Amino acid sequence: MFQTIVATLGLAALWLLMSGLYKPLIFILGIISVFLAIFIIRRMDKVDDHKLGYDIGIFSTAKYLLWLMVEIAKSNWAVTKTILSGKAPDSQKMFEVHVTQKSEIAQVIFANSITLTPGTVTVESEDDNFVVHALDFDDGDMGALTDMDEHVTAIETKNVGAVK
Amino acid sequence: MNFFQIFVEAISWIAILGGCAFMLVGAIGALRFPDFWTRIHAVSVADSAGMLLLTLGMCIQGGFTLVTVKLIIIGVFLFITGPTATHAVANAAMVSGFLPKGADEFRKPKIAHDAKTRKLKAKKKSPLKGGL
Amino acid sequence: MFSLATLALFLGMCIVLARLYAGPTLYDRVLAGNAFGTYTVLFIGVLGFLTGRPDFLDIALLYALINFVGTIAVLKYFRYRAIGDTSPSPKGKPVLHGNLKDQGYKH
DSSP: OHHHHHHHHHHHHHHHHHHOOOOHHHHHHHHHHHHHHHHHHHHHHHHHOOOOOOOBOHHHHHHHHHHHHHHHHHHHHHHHHHHHTOSOOOOOEEEEEEOOOOSHHHHHHHHHHHHHSTTEEEEEEOSSEEEEEESSOOHHHHHHHHHHHHHHHHTBOSSTTSOO | OOHHHHHHHHHHHHHHHHHHHHHHHHHHHHHHSSSHHHHHHHHHHIIIIIHHHHHHHHHHHHOSSHHHHHHHHHHHHHHHHHHHHHHHHHHHHHHTTOOOTTOGGGOOOOOOOOHHHHHHHHHHHOTTTTOO | OHHHHHHHHHHHHHHHHHHHHHOSSHHHHHHHHHHHHHHHHHHHHHHHHHHTOTTHHHHHHHHHHHHHHHHHHHHHHHHHSOSSOOOSSTTOOOOOSSOTTTTTOOO
16 A cells, blocks of 8 residues: 555656646646556556565665765776777676575665676576676676676665565 | 866867777778678677767766756666677577687577477467468 | 767777678577677667766666566577577476477477
C-alpha cells in the first residue's frame, strides 16, 4: 500500500511537471492516466506474484554513485586510448564473476554498473555468477570487478530477504 | 559578469565539448573496431561518458528552470536504459550462438523440449490452422 | 558554441549510420540502431538549445522512451519470432534459452 501511494504521488508530480497545461479537461485526463497506470501496476503484481523489493540504503547508494562516476571516468579514458591508438584490440576475453549480493535490485545495479563502465559488458546472469566480456583483459580486471562487487554489496540493507 | 559566472560558463562548455569528443570517439570506435564483441565496448563509451557530460553541460546552461528538470529526467532514463539495452543485445547474440573466439565454454546447450511443449509451440506458430 | 556541438553530434550520427548500413551481422545493426537513438536524443536536446526552443526536450524524452522499447522489441522478435505472448506453456513460464532455430524448428 505504501508503495502504491508513493507511486501515485510520484506519477502525479511527474504529470504536473511535464504537462504545463492546467485546463479542467486536461487535468481530468491527467488524473485518469495516473490512475490507469497505477491500476496496471497493481494488476501486474497480482499476475506474477513477484513483488519488487527495495533493499538498498539511500545514502550508501548516493555514495556508491559518486564512486561509480570515478570508475566510469577511469575506464572511459582507457577505452578511448584503445580506440584512438589505431590498433585492433586482440586480448578480449569472456569470464565469470562471482556475485555476492542477495537482493535482486542490488544484482541489477551490479550488472548495470559492469555494463556502464566501458571495457566490460555483462553478457549473461546466472544464479550467482555473471558472464562478463572484457575488451582488454588483464589480471587487474578481475580485482577491479571484485572491488566493485564489494562496493555494491555494501549498499544493501542488512535485513535482506527477511519480509517481503 | 563576475568571476563566478565566467567559471560556471567555462565548466559547462568544457563539459559539452568533452561530451561531443567522447561521442565522436565512440562513433569512430564503432566504425573501425573489427568485430561485434569489440564494437559493443566502443558504443558504451558514447553511452556513458558522452551522454553524462553532454547532459551535465546542458543542465548548467539551463539554469534553475523546468528545462533542467527535463534534462535530468532524460539523463536518468538514458543512464538506466543504455546499459540495459547493451546487455540485451549482447545476451541475444550469445544466446543465438554468436560468440567471440576462445569462448566456446559459454555456449548454451541445445534444449530438447518434450512432446507436449512442442505441440503447444506448433499450435502457437500456426494460429490460423483450419481457416479463418 | 552549440553549433559546434550540433555539428559533432551530426557527424557521429552519420558514422553510426554507416556502421548500421555496413554491419555484417544482425546484432551489429541492432547495436548501431540503439546507439543512433542515443545520439539522436542528445542531438535533439542540443538543437533545442541552439534554436532557443526548449520544447524540443519533450520530443527528446519521447524519442528515448520509444528507442528503448523498440530495441527490446526487435531483439525479442528475432529471438522468439513473435512480439506478443512467447510463453511455451499454459502456466506462463518463459522459454529457457535459445531461439526456435536452436530447438529444431525450420523457418
